[in-house]
Amino acid sequence: DLPAQVSVYEVSARDGLQAEPVTLPAAIRVELISRLAATGLSTIEAGSFVSPKAVPQMADTRSVLDELDLDSGITYPVLAPNRRGLEDAMAARAQDIAVFVSVTESFSRANLGDSLEVTTARNRDVAAAATSAGMRVRGYLSMVFGDPWEGPVEPSQVVGAAGQLLDAGCTTISLGDTIGTATPGHVTAVLQALIEADIPVEAIALHTHNTYGQALANVYAALQSGVSEFDASAGGVGGCPFAGSATGNLATEDLLWMLDGLGISTGVDIRAVAETSQWLSRQLGKPLSSATSAAIVDQ
Ligand code: HMG
Ligand code: MG
DSSP: OOOSBOEEEEOIIIIIGGGOSSOOOHHHHHHHHHHHHTTTOSEEOOEEOSOTTTOGGGTTHHHHHHTSOTTSSOBOOEEOOSHHHHHHHHHTTOSEEEEEEESSHHHHHHHHSSOHHHHHHHHHHHHHHHHHTTOEEEEEEESSSOBTTTBSOOHHHHHHHHHHHHHTTOSEEEEEOTTSOOOHHHHHHHHHHHHHTTOOGGGEEEEOBOTTSOHHHHHHHHHHTTOOEEEEBGGGOOOOTTSTTOOOBOBHHHHHHHHHHHTOBOOOOHHHHHHHHHHHHHHHTSOOOOHHHHHHSOO
């Protein structure tokens, strides 16, 4: 049986915008988030407290949080890669953070500037400190299904990395198909390995990229294994600036079209998301990649 209800974790304002050549000012990012909030989405990632040299698109995340109603019942997580990021997140009154580690050595160095051992220890420390301060922490794993430098990734590596983040206090582990090479059978195999290792399926989310057109097929495979939280980005905007081959995220409206068709409830208004994507497309000055958006909104 497929889950009756699914949570959509919206990443356009962070994962989406961080990969765009155009840096949108804080006020436009606030408008994007407010428009997304009006669609019924209950979790909207709002930015990153990372080095502005590494990711200039996420500079001013503090100004973005200052403009949001953090007590509205909508969750606005922010990325925090180290103690400095955690302190900045706390100062901005964030209640939810996300830490992010790679399951591969090469991407740890490319994205986080240090070895897997060092970055994993740093992120576990941040997760534990945030948890003891009463914050909720999501743990992202990158390169779960393949790495541009190292090739295929063993499911046992994923199980080990997920266990470490859960032990550090993370409530959810988001499995990142950072370069979009996963196919449904592979998704099922990784999920089976996690479930067999007693990692609760309720604690697992899937973060797909549509690089090879497999994102929705991968979501369907994960639904069949009981996963009920999926990351998506309005209009399919985004990728990752530190993994050259990572193109678009799964578009939120494409995900919603499939879930609506399956009778799975999300509480999100697909048309309102598609209209937000069209607005975002104008802000970025480029067409977005969502098939659903193009089909249901008059251009
Ligand atoms: P580092 O070079 O190892 O750290 O960076 P450092 O301590 O040597 O600091 C370097 C510079 O960054 C210093 O500035 C620090 O002050 C500054 P400088 O002295 O050169 O002027 N700095 C900071 N500034 C603001 N906030 C901070 C902070 N920390 C250091 N928190 C670090 C390590 C991780 C900080 C850096 O490499 C960085 O910020 N990288 C960006 C990582 C990132 O945001 N990646 C994208 C998100 S992950 C992703 O997209 C994947 C995901 O979507 C899932 C998937 O698809 O797989 C989640
Ligand atoms: Mg991503």
